[in-house]
Structures are given as C-alpha cells and as structure tokens.
Amino acid sequence: MPLSYFWLILACNLYGASPGPQFTASGELVRPEDYREWIYLSSGLGMTYGPNAAEGEPRFDNVFVNPEAYRAFLASGSWPDGTMFALEVRRSASKGSINRGGHFQADLAAVEFEVKDAGRFPGKWAYFGFRNESGTLAKTSPPLPTASGCMACHSANGAVENTFVQFYPTLIETARRKGTLKPGL
Amino acid sequence: MPLSYFWLILACNLYGASPGPQFTASGELVRPEDYREWIYLSSGLGMTYGPNAAEGEPRFDNVFVNPEAYRAFLASGSWPDGTMFALEVRRSASKGSINRGGHFQADLAAVEFEVKDAGRFPGKWAYFGFRNESGTLAKTSPPLPTASGCMACHSANGAVENTFVQFYPTLIETARRKGTLKPGL
Numbered sequence: 001m002p003l004s005y006f007w008l009i010l011a012c013n014l015y016g017a018s019p020g021p022q023f024t025a026s027g028e029l030v031r032p033e034d035y036r037e038w039i040y041l042s043s044g045l046g047m048t049y050g051p052n053a054a055e056g057e058p059r060f061d062n063v064f065v066n067p068e069a070y071r072a073f074l075a076s077g078s079w080p081d082g083t084m085f086a087l088e089v090r091r092s093a094s095k096g097s098i099n100r101g102g103h104f105q106a107d108l109a110a111v112e113f114e115v116k117d118a119g120r121f122p123g124k125w126a127y128f129g130f131r132n133e134s135g136t137l138a139k140t141s142p143p144l145p146t147a148s149g150c151m152a153c154h155s156a157n158g159a160v161e162n163t164f165v166q167f168y169p170t171l172i173e174t175a176r177r178k179g180t181l182k183p184g185l
Numbered sequence: 186m187p188l189s190y191f192w193l194i195l196a197c198n199l200y201g202a203s204p205g206p207q208f209t210a211s212g213e214l215v216r217p218e219d220y221r222e223w224i225y226l227s228s229g230l231g232m233t234y235g236p237n238a239a240e241g242e243p244r245f246d247n248v249f250v251n252p253e254a255y256r257a258f259l260a261s262g263s264w265p266d267g268t269m270f271a272l273e274v275r276r277s278a279s280k281g282s283i284n285r286g287g288h289f290q291a292d293l294a295a296v297e298f299e300v301k302d303a304g305r306f307p308g309k310w311a312y313f314g315f316r317n318e319s320g321t322l323a324k325t326s327p328p329l330p331t332a333s334g335c336m337a338c339h340s341a342n343g344a345v346e347n348t349f350v351q352f353y354p355t356l357i358e359t360a361r362r363k364g365t366l367k368p369g370l
Contacts, residue, residue, distance in 0.1 A: 036355055037252075040225035043245065046287030058287060060228065067222075090354065097351045098342050102231030102243060104352050157283050166282045167289050169275070170221055 020068070020082040021115045028140035029113060029128040035086035038064040041168040045092065045103055060105050062088040063168070069116075073171065077178025079161060083116040108132045114154065114162065125162040127151060159185050205253070205267040206300045213325035214298060214313040220271035223249040226353040230277065230288055245290050247273040248353070254301075258356065262363025264346060270299040293317045299339065299347065310347040312336060344370050 022030040046058025065073075069083035089110045092103040113128045120126075126143040127150035144150055154162035159182060160175050166185065175181045207215040231243025250258075254268035274295045277288040298313045305311075311328040312335035329335055339347035344367060345360050351370065360366045 037224060039222060040247070040249070042290045043228040043247065044284075044287060044289040045230045045245075047284050047289055048286035060230075062225070062228065064225070097344075097349075098338075099229075099232050099352075101233035102229060104229040104232055105227045105354055107354070153283075159282075164282075167284075169290055169292070 028142045039070040060090045077175045077180035085114040087112045213327045224255040245275045262365035268301040272297040
C-alpha cells in the first residue's frame with residue numbers, strides 16, 4: 001500500500017525519526033542539524049576531562065543521543081551501528097535577567113559528534129568536531145585522527161564501549177541490569 | 186482506512202507523540218513519566234532564582250518542553266494550550282570516574298511541571314511539584330496555590346508569557362522574530 005507507506009514516513013519525519021549518520025563521498029560527516037531534538041542525556045559545567053575545558057568562565061557541555069540508538073540502548077544496554085552522540089559546548093553566564101548567581105547557558109562554542117559504525121571505522125567509533133567561528137559551523141568534517149585525545153580517552157574510560165554512561169543518570173541502571181558495563185564498574 | 190490509521194498512531198507513539206497533560210477527576214496532574222524524552226531547552230547550575238536553590242552543593246536544573254508545544258512555538262513564537270514544561274532538579278557532584286573538577290549531574294532531587302490550559306486555570310498557567318523522597322515520586326499532584334512563588338515569579342519575569350525564554354538559547358531568536366517577547370525585552 002504505497003499511499004499508507006507515504007503517510008507512515010511522513011508521520012515518522014514529523015515525530016523525529018532520522019536517517020542515521022550521513023557521510024560525503026570522501027568520508028566526512030555531514031553535520032546533523034537536528035541534534036537538539038535528540039534525546040538529552042546530561043550536562044556538566046567545567047568538567048576537567050572535557051575536550052573543551054577552558055580557562056576563565058567555565059563551559060557547559062550538553063550530551064544528546066539520536067532517538068533510535070536511545071531506544072535500542074534501553075532494550076539491550078548496547079549501542080547499535082548508526083549511534084550518534086552530540087556533545088554541545090556552550091559558554092556560561094552568571095548575570096542576566098533575574099539571575100544573580102550560579103551559571104546559565106549562553107552562546108554555542110562548539111559541537112562534537114561521536115559516531116558508531118563498525119564497518120566504516122577501524123575502532124568502531126569516530127569523532128568529529130565543529131567549532132562555532134563567527135556564528136557559523138562547517139557543513140561537514142573529517143574524522144579526528146584515531147590517535148586523538150577523544151579516541152584515547154573514550155576507549156579507555158567509557159563505561160559502555162566508548163561512551164561515558166557513568167555520567168548519564170538515566171542510562172547507568174539499564175547498563176547495570178543488562179550487564180554491559182565494562183568489568184570492574 | 187482504519188488499518189492505515191492504526192499504523193499511523195503506532196508510528197506516532199513509537200516516535201514520541203504524547204496525549205498532552207492528564208488530570209485526575211479532582212484536578213491533580215498525573216505526573217508525565219516520559220519528560221526525559223521531550224525537547225531539551227537548557228540547564229543551569231546553582232541559579233539563584235530557582236525554586237530549589239540550595240545551600241551547599243549547587244544543583245542542576247534541566248528544562249524540557251513537550252514536543253508538540255515546541256513545534257508550535259517554532260512556528261508561532263507562542264505556547265499552545267497543552268504546553269508542558271518540566272524542570273528537573275538534580276544534585277551535582279565533582280569527583281567521580283575520571284572527573285576531577287567542575288560539576289556533573291547526579292541524583293534526582295525533584296521535578297516540577299508548568300502547564301498551560303487557559304480553560305482550566307484562571308491564570309492560564311499552573312505549577313506542580315514532585316519531590317524525590319526515598320527514591321519515589323508521587324503519581325499525581327495538585328496545582329500549587331496561585332499565590333505561590335512559582336506563579337508570581339514566572340508571570341512577572343517570563344520573557345514569553347510565563348516562560349523563561351530569555352534563558353533558552355535556541356528559542357529566544359524565534360520569539361524575537363515572531364514579536365512575542367514581552368515589551369522592553
């Protein structure tokens with residue numbers, strides 16, 4: 001029934017299904033423009049392990065994962081091929097409107113993606129960075145070198161494969177229940 | 186075509202459409218269990234205007250809005266009836282896993298909801314609080330009194346109606362473009 005199928009696809013698009021990671025012919029990641037509509041996992045402020053830890057005003061990092069991967073993780077405790085994490089880095093501010101203390105989120109500094117594709121990447125996962133320069137982000141970006149700090153730290157310290165599930169309060173119990181945490185965690 | 190309609194509804198449910206706010210016969214809000222799958226708007230740490238500003242370790246607040254209201258806001262700059270905001274309050278931690286500074290999110294302290302329903306509430310908006318006591322949250326909660334601090338502060342200081350769009354970096358431009366910010370903002 002082609003017509004029903006058309007409506008099904010339309011409904012899925014309206015409600016957030018995504019086609020998964022997209023790459024150029026040369027292997028660059030096409031920057032996902034809808035990551036703010038993915039599933040939110042957690043935020044940090046000024047965490048020292050972060051790749052964008054800055055001196056001066058601390059930065060927020062917000063972590064999102066694509067909805068398809070999130071649902072697969074809830075069911076299995078593992079990340080399927082096509083998993084995409086977004087790490088959004090924002091500057092912080094303290095004084096504004098009625099706020100007089102603490103920190104709230106301000107301008108975008110950078111957004112980085114972590115993608116799982118066992119067929120495409122030798123280490124299964126790869127990392128892609130987009131810096132906000134003068135208010136614009138590049139449309140595509142090549143993977144960071146496998147010798148980069150991202151890969152080294154994620155593969156050594158991630159609680160589930162290369163992902164920092166130990167910092168995602170709504171996912172850690174699922175991983176524990178499904179037995180997918182790394183040994184010793 | 187009832188069968189196609191069935192699949193359409195199934196697809197919508199799988200991809201996150203929600204039925205809107207639900208109330209008991211006595212007017213208590215049934216706590217939405219899926220708010221972590223709504224659209225994330227922003228986080229703060231230790232913001233002093235927050236209803237749960239605490240002494241000691243600062244707390245994170247994470248703000249989410251239901252997807253249907255978010256899409257309506259992107260189109261119009263205004264919130265439709267049925268809009269639901271979630272304010273999730275989490276304790277923070279500094280030392281854990283590889284982290285040695287800054288703050289990351291830990292246990293849930295409370296979750297509060299702000300609901301718009303012009304027919305049900307004299308002030309159009311109402312506020313509902315759920316504290317996490319011994320790991321459980323109540324299933325339903327009555328609206329906070331209209332004389333509460335929530336209502337007074339939101340209605341006086343929200344940038345768009347009772348909502349703090351001034352703190353949501355991905356929405357403020359929409360409100361500016363659509364001309365729905367309060368005068369003077």
